[in-house]
Amino acid sequence: MAGILVFVEQRDGHVRKASFEALSEAKRLAQGKGIPVVAVVVGSGVRGLASTLGDWGAEKVFVADQPELAHYSPQAYAQALASAVGEAQPQAVFLAATAMGRDLAGRLAAKLKVGCLPDVTAVRWDGDTLQAVRPVYSGKALATVDGGKSVPVVVTLRPNVFPAQKSPHTAEVMALPPVAVRGGYKVKEVVSLQAGELDVAEADIIVSGGRGLRGPENFALIRELAKVLGAAVGASRAAVDAGWIDHAHQVGQTGKVVSPTLYIACGISGAIQHLAGMSSSKVIVAINKDPEAPIFKVADYGVVGDLFQVIPALTEEVRKLKT
Amino acid sequence: MRIAVLVTYVPDTASTIKVGPSGKAIDEAGIKWIISPYDEFAVEEAIKLKESKGAEVTYITYGPERDQQVLRECFARGGDKGVHVVGTGAAFGDAFAIAQILTAAVKKAGPFDLIFAGVKGVGSDQGLVGAMVAELLDIPHVASVTKIEYGEAGITAWREIEGGQEVVEVSLPCVITAQKGLNEPRYPSLKGIMAAKKMPVESVKVADLGLDEAALGGATCRWVSLALPPAKSAGKIIHGEQDPQAAARELARLLREEAKVI
Numbered sequence: 001m002a003g004i005l006v007f008v009e010q011r012d013g014h015v016r017k018a019s020f021e022a023l024s025e026a027k028r029l030a031q032g033k034g035i036p037v038v039a040v041v042v043g044s045g046v047r048g049l050a051s052t053l054g055d056w057g058a059e060k061v062f063v064a065d066q067p068e069l070a071h072y073s074p075q076a077y078a079q080a081l082a083s084a085v086g087e088a089q090p091q092a093v094f095l096a097a098t099a100m101g102r103d104l105a106g107r108l109a110a111k112l113k114v115g116c117l118p119d120v121t122a123v124r125w126d127g128d129t130l131q132a133v134r135p136v137y138s139g140k141a142l143a144t145v146d147g148g149k150s151v152p153v154v155v156t157l158r159p160n161v162f163p164a165q166k167s168p169h170t171a172e173v174m175a176l177p178p179v180a181v182r183g184g185y186k187v188k189e190v191v192s193l194q195a196g197e198l199d200v201a202e203a204d205i206i207v208s209g210g211r212g213l214r215g216p217e218n219f220a221l222i223r224e225l226a227k228v229l230g231a232a233v234g235a236s237r238a239a240v241d242a243g244w245i246d247h248a249h250q251v252g253q254t255g256k257v258v259s260p261t262l263y264i265a266c267g268i269s270g271a272i273q274h275l276a277g278m279s280s281s282k283v284i285v286a287i288n289k290d291p292e293a294p295i296f297k298v299a300d301y302g303v304v305g306d307l308f309q310v311i312p313a314l315t316e317e318v319r320k321l322k323t
Numbered sequence: 324m325r326i327a328v329l330v331t332y333v334p335d336t337a338s339t340i341k342v343g344p345s346g347k348a349i350d351e352a353g354i355k356w357i358i359s360p361y362d363e364f365a366v367e368e369a370i371k372l373k374e375s376k377g378a379e380v381t382y383i384t385y386g387p388e389r390d391q392q393v394l395r396e397c398f399a400r401g402g403d404k405g406v407h408v409v410g411t412g413a414a415f416g417d418a419f420a421i422a423q424i425l426t427a428a429v430k431k432a433g434p435f436d437l438i439f440a441g442v443k444g445v446g447s448d449q450g451l452v453g454a455m456v457a458e459l460l461d462i463p464h465v466a467s468v469t470k471i472e473y474g475e476a477g478i479t480a481w482r483e484i485e486g487g488q489e490v491v492e493v494s495l496p497c498v499i500t501a502q503k504g505l506n507e508p509r510y511p512s513l514k515g516i517m518a519a520k521k522m523p524v525e526s527v528k529v530a531d532l533g534l535d536e537a538a539l540g541g542a543t544c545r546w547v548s549l550a551l552p553p554a555k556s557a558g559k560i561i562h563g564e565q566d567p568q569a570a571a572r573e574l575a576r577l578l579r580e581e582a583k584v585i
Contacts (some may be wrong), residue, residue, distance in 0.1 A: 009378050015532060019482025019483065033540075045437050054402070055394050062344075064482065072453060072489070072559055073487070074457075074463070074466075075458075075463060078458070079364070090364060091415060097458045099466075099467065099482075099483065099484040099485055100484070102450055102456075102466075103454055103466045103467070105449075105451065106418070106450070106451035106452070106453070106454030106455045106458075107454045107455070107457070107458050107464075109418075109419055109451070109455065109456050109543075110381060110419060110422060110454065110455035110458035113419070113543075114379075114419070114543055115417065115418070115419050115542075115544035116419070116449075116450050116451055116543075116544070117544065118448075118450060118451055119420075119448065119449075134448075135444065135448070135552075136447055136448055136549070137334070137340045137349070137445075137446055137448070138448060139552065140339075140340040140447070140551075140552075141342065141349065141549055141550065141551055141552070142339045142549070142550050142551070142552055143416070143545070143546050143547075143549050144456075144484075144547045144548045144549075144550075144572075145416070145544060145545060145547060146543050146544075146545050146547060147521075147543060147544060148417070148542045148543050148544055148545045149542055150543045150544070158497075160332075162331065162519075163459070166503040183494070184463050184477075184490075184493065184494035185463040185491065185494070186491065186492045186493075187489050187491055187495050188490045188492050189360070189489075189490040190484075190487060190489050190490070191481075191488045191489075191490060192486055192487040193486045193487050196343070197486070198486070199485040199486040201485050202485050202486075205584070205585075209350075221333070229585060235490050235583055245505040246504075247502075248483065249467070250503070253336045253360075253445060253501050254361070254445070255503070257448075261584050262578070262582075262584040262585065272335050272336070272337055273337070275377055276336075279552070280552075281376050282584070283578070284558075285574065285578070285583050289564075296560065298555055298584065299499065299558045299572060300555075300559070301559050301561065301577055301578070301582070302558055302559070302560045302561065303561045303562025303563045303570050303574055304559075304560060304561070304563060304564060304573075305562070305564050305570055306564075306566050306567060307426070307566035308565075309563075309568075310563050310570060310571050310574075313568045313570075313571030314571040314574060314575060316571070317571050317572050317574075317575035318575055318585060320575075321579055321585065323558045
């Protein structure tokens with residue numbers, strides 16, 4: 001049986017949005033070739049979730065459901081996936097390019113002795129071979145890549161790029177043989193960000209602050225605007241290196257590469273390393289007092305002005321629109 | 324304790340990228356090469372361990388002749404040995420090919436208790452090699468680590484995930500890929516830079532490791548073509564120097580009615 005196998009990532013029983021995107025893209029590609037989409041779910045107490053994946057186009061769902069798989073472990077999860085690959089014999093394995101998916105993809109590809117096309121933003125058929133486009137040099141260039149002789153080829157899909165679209169099917173659920181989980185790797189604890197904070201890697205809207213904020217206390221302006229927009233808070237390297245905000249918020253070449261629907265850069269001049277991390281955002285807004293700032297070159301909408309006045313006013317305007 | 328650090332030489336992050344004559348790789352003319360920024364955290368962590376626990380640190384890199392310099396740049400900060408797997412670059416961009424070459428070099432120079440690498444090589448931006456080397460060595464790995472505590476039998480590593488951190492207890496030997504935040508990389512001292520020139524570098528060919536570079540390169544990942552992203556057309560500029568309120572109102576209107584994103 002050929003087809004595309006999709007690893008469906010869940011946390012606490014909830015499927016990640018990026019996994020629905022991966023399933024949807026797999027379905028679109030599989031339809032073109034008349035091949036099936038098969039899913040694999042790994043975790044503890046996830047069997048019930050498996051049957052719902054038919055809604056997203058999966059014809060068959062493999063499940064590895066064991067208490068020892070409650071937390072992500074690269075070796076154990078790779079073993080479960082390899083066993084699903086053995087069953088499904090797919091042409092490709094898709095994963096969302098999340099912290100887990102990016103990591104697992106490398107481990108799995110090496111286990112299968114095949115290649116991996118990581119963090120892709122487009123996938124297409126070239127004859128019977130999958131070709132993918134991936135931003136390289138942090139988005140300063142786009143590489144078209146394929147998996148050479150890899151069967152299957154492992155592909156991770158950048159979150160927020162591919163549309164998630166339901167495609168109802170009845171999914172057959174099949175249990176995988178138990179994974180022999182080895183010792184030597186144990187997740188002791190999962191520490192969450194402050195309650196209510198969104199991660200920039202997953203957010204639809206990001207409001208970012210940079211050196212123009214002049215101090216850590218002024219991130220309050222950014223947080224206020226982010227709150228009314230339901231957005232994540234991002235930061236430039238300058239703000240992170242100054243110790244104003246944690247590195248988890250950094251967008252750019254040594255931070256996260258993001259593709260939200262809306263990116264609002266406040267007081268960020270737009271160093272090449274920052275532009276690399278956010279220029280694939282769908283709509284970019286720049287608020288900066290320097291009309292010559294390079295950020296305006298990539299902005300769809302630029303406001304030249306004092307961010308200490310523009311941001312609170314914008315927060316107020318958005319609040320009005322939302323009520 | 325014996326530590327290996329996998330390092331790579333990459334174009335300076337401030338470089339302007341142009342497509343080279345092959346149409347599949349960048350134009351290297353005028354490029355300044357630097358230690359991949361994430362590898363700097365890996366190097367620092369190894370040197371800190373050497374200083375606190377007396378470890379021996381071996382740097383390993385794969386790449387063309389010029390990449391010997393990356394080992395010198397590491398030595399300028401500290402460390403003991405360097406292994407340069409000299410290649411043609413045929414495996415560039417193929418993470419599994421690179422992982423196989425580095426694994427063979429690790430086996431030859433090892434055994435090691437800890438192997439550090441950067442979470443990704445800046446440039447090809449794959450973030451795969453660390454996990455692949457761990458799999459080929461059949462040992463655990465923890466990726467994207469921002470903090471480590473060293474215990475008697477193993478280590479506790481804080482790994483960055485969406486919206487938080489996973490705290491992982493892992494046994495040795497293992498592979499750790501370093502994320503920003505793990506430490507503050509030191510600057511090389513002048514004395515270090517002078518001493519680095521005399522440090523021993525073992526130069527080996529890929530064939531000396533029992534591998535065929537030409538056959539490996541592109542077998543599992545090929546770069547078919549490289550292009551620059553399409554240039555963006557100029558956006559709308561709203562002047563808010565005089566009336567920030569009006570500018571904010573106009574921006575909100577455009578985002579709502581024209582861009583339809585809020």
